[in-house]
Amino acid sequence: MLKQILFFLFSFLLISCVGDFEEKKLLGYSDKNGKLHFEIIEKDFNKNDSLNFSEKRFVVLDSQNRIINKNNSQFLFYGNQNRLQEIRSVYRRGGKTNIVVYKYLYDEKQNLRLITFQFKKVDTIQTFKYNNLNQLIQKDFPYRKFSVNYKYKNGEISETKELENGSVSKHFTFIYDNKGNKSIEEWIFNEDQKLITYFKYDFENRLISKRDSSLTTFGNLNECVDFLDKFYYDKNDSLIEKRQYDRVLSERDFKYRGKITYEYKKL
Numbered sequence: 001m002l003k004q005i006l007f008f009l010f011s012f013l014l015i016s017c018v019g020d021f022e023e024k025k026l027l028g029y030s031d032k033n034g035k036l037h038f039e040i041i042e043k044d045f046n047k048n049d050s051l052n053f054s055e056k057r058f059v060v061l062d063s064q065n066r067i068i069n070k071n072n073s074q075f076l077f078y079g080n081q082n083r084l085q086e087i088r089s090v091y092r093r094g095g096k097t098n099i100v101v102y103k104y105l106y107d108e109k110q111n112l113r114l115i116t117f118q119f120k121k122v123d124t125i126q127t128f129k130y131n132n133l134n135q136l137i138q139k140d141f142p143y144r145k146f147s148v149n150y151k152y153k154n155g156e157i158s159e160t161k162e163l164e165n166g167s168v169s170k171h172f173t174f175i176y177d178n179k180g181n182k183s184i185e186e187w188i189f190n191e192d193q194k195l196i197t198y199f200k201y202d203f204e205n206r207l208i209s210k211r212d213s214s215l216t217t218f219g220n221l222n223e224c225v226d227f228l229d230k231f232y233y234d235k236n237d238s239l240i241e242k243r244q245y246d247r248v249l250s251e252r253d254f255k256y257r258g259k260i261t262y263e264y265k266k267l
Contacts, residue, residue: 020097022088022097022099023090023097023099026075026088026090026099027072029068029075030060030068030069030072030075033062033063033068034060034061034062034068034069035061035062035063036060036061036065036266037058037059037060037061037266037267038058038059038060038061038264038265038266038267039056039057039058039264039265039267040056040057040058040059040262040263040264040265041054041055041056041262041263041264041265042054042055042056042057042260042261042262043055043260043261043263044258044259044260045258045259045260045261046257046258047255047256047257047258049258049259052258057070057071058070058071058267059071064082066078066082072090073089073090073091074087074088074089074090075087075088075089075090080110081110083104083106083110083112084104085103085104086101086102086103086104087101087102088100088101088102089101089102098119099119100117100118100119101117101118101119102115102116102117102118102125103115103116103118109130109134111128111130111134111136112128113127113128114126114127114128123143124142125141125142125143126139126140126141127139127140127142128140133152135150135152136150137149137150137151138150144164145164145165145166146162146163146164147162147163148160148161148162148163149161149163156174156176156180157174158173158174159171159172159173159174160172160174169189170187170188170189171187171188171189172185172186172187173185173186173187174186177201179201179205181199181201181205182199183198183199183200184196184197184198184199185197185199193214194214194215195212195213195214195215196212196213196215197210197211197212197213198210198211198213204237206231206233206237207231208230208231208232209228209229209230209231210228210229210231211226211227211228211229212226212227212228213225213226214226225247225248225249226246226247226254227244227245227246228244228245228246228247228254229242229243229244229245230242230243230245238262238264239262240261240262240263241259241260241261241262242259242260242262243256243258243259244256244257244258244259244260245257
């Protein structure tokens with residue numbers, strides 16, 4: 001009887017520690033392959049520029065400038081042609097460390113075909129279909145009964161449709177500028193509601209503004225119908241600030257609503 005109890009306790013402790021052992025291996029992988037370590041500090045301010053909250057996170061890059069570690073909670077692995085092959089995520093529940101695994105499977109043309117999720121058992125969570133030009137034409141989420149269909153024009157995605165349970169829930173169309181940047185995105189949802197997003201870029205092709213405009217012409221005059229984000233960069237082309245504005249139906253001009261700043265520190 002005593003042997004059975006000891007065996008049970010040993011087995012329980014072993015199972016409980018598996019996640020801890022795996023986490024230690026993942027941290028070792030990051031330490032061995034990491035070449036650059038960055039801390040990213042994100043601060044959110046209100047319209048009076050008073051701080052709402054601040055958040056820190058960090059990333060680790062390898063010798064090929066690929067992210068291999070996010071916050072010691074996500075570890076990324078790469079294969080041939082720098083294709084993402086696997087993500088291992090660490091999370092804790094009830095004092096126990098758990099590891100979930102996402103695997104990315106490609107065909108002989110290096111097109112992504114499947115994403116699987118593994119925790120106790122393996123489930124396929126995304127599938128992908130391509131045309132004879134190797135363009136993605138359909139993405140399916142089997143467990144959600146959700147899919148996205150893609151159409152192309154001049155080599156660019158011109159239209160997408162999101163379907164839930166076989167019915168179209170959102171319909172997107174896209175227009176590009178002469179540099180191939182997406183300049184207009186129009187989408188219809190709930191059959192009769194429409195939103196248009198306008199994108200602007202600087203001479204270095206960096207996104208500098210994004211405006212979401214609702215085509216609603218009725219309703220509450222104090223309801224926001226336009227949202228505008230402006231983006232600012234440092235000399236290394238890293239995003240350092242996003243300023244946020246909006247406009248209600250009764251107004252002509254945009255009003256400042258706050259900003260988000262980003263700081264990057266090499267560790």
